[in-house]
Amino acid sequence: MASVIQTAKAGSVVLKNVSVEDGTTSSDIIYDAEIPGESLKRHPLGVRPSGNALTADQDLSLSMGIFGRLPDSLVLLLLEFLDQKALLRLSHTCKGLFAFATHDQIWRELALRDIDSELFWRGTWRSSLLKRTVRLPRVKCQHLYSDALYRPFQCTNAPLEPFTVDIPKHNHIPKLKDLSVDEFAARWSDKPFVLTEPVKAWKVFQDWNEEKLLEAYGQVQFRAEAVDWTLSNYVEYMNNNQDESPLYLFDRGFVEKMGLEVGEDGAYQPPECFAEDLFMLLGEHRPDHRWLIIGPERSGSTFHKDPNATSAWNAVIRGSKYWIMFPNSVTPPGVYVSDDQSEVTSPLSITEWLLTFHEEARQTPGCIEGICGPGEVLHVPSGWWHLVVNLEPAIAITQNFVPKSHLGSAINFLKNKPDQVSGFQSTIQNPYALFMDRLQEAHPDLYESMQAASQKKRKWEDVVAASDDDEGADRGGFSFGFGDDDLEDED
């Protein structure tokens, strides 16, 4: 078995007499990830990008048997079918498969496949699943050439700052001190902007930091993507992980779980200009509309539009977020949308998108970007695309709402995209009918004008369809202000 000796390199330890079946010798294995002065660009096992194979005189994949003949991404995909035991065994067969079978993304997939909320975070997914802190032997794999292994490492370690500086002048998201309801309705409900003042008066802005949250809510479970973890476990994860796309705490039940009061004199209060919210008419049946968001650097949200054609505000309590946004009609570079907009495909990780498409995006007309810092709140108008990345560990609250100016969009969405409507309790069979009933009851005039706009639009579309039949002409692009620029009436 292995005996351990200190080496000349400070902080690292070499294993002696390790029996690894491909002939790895003691000098092939180094313990400890921290080697002072080592370039961040170097993969911990020395794995290099695929292109290096072209000029290489050695290639570890030649000793990987059948696996060595498959594309590296397919090897990773196949390994996702294995369990812990099989992965451990495979990792002992040769250096190349050691690198693949210890790749932490595989262990993350394994953990998330059958997630256990009791899973205690130990720095890597592999250690957490094995229930002990296992420091990975640093088998030298500099003759393994694999983008599938190298790229996630590169993305995890790519600095984000270069993407956030030198924002072209016309791309800047405007910053305002505060806005009244009337100013918002008259000029701003279609534009992203940042308010710099109102959040600074919130109790949670004064109170919330990692320490205090842990003290008060450390044992409360919150939702982080597919996992329900205690806040204390999530914070352990947040402060010590190497995931390319870290799990993001995004909890819709935080107000109840934390026993918060919302409103004047409460823990927080929506800024005045966002107070008008017609989905409030749905009362306890309104779809999910507020979330606590916590995440480390690199965590964030890939490109999406907010649900049910709602608008949103996003208030940063701690940390900072970089936002890049596009209006409804401009699909961001690198994002592919199905005709009915029900499916959005884009690179899996935010950093991958930034590395590949950011430069082009910045030059795309309509692009708008900026950083939202602590105490600031950003407005996302209905229908706008946005990608958000945390530049440092961040705590935020977001809330979705329907201002009068986007009521048409929300109604049209509920009516014409029932398969894409989200966040309602499953007992609500017909969100559209429920909302229209409530609207008619509370605001008969508004209800009538929405109905009239809808009918006008339908008539116009009949005319266009008839003339298209006659002339084969394309006459899209006109709307009667029903606020539904990209929503086709599909009934």
Ligand SMILES: O=C(O)CCC(=O)C(=O)O
């Ligand atoms: O903070 C974030 O990651 C952004 C969340 C988001 O998409 C939103 O608030 O609409």
Ligand SMILES: [Fe+2]
């Ligand atoms: Fe969003």
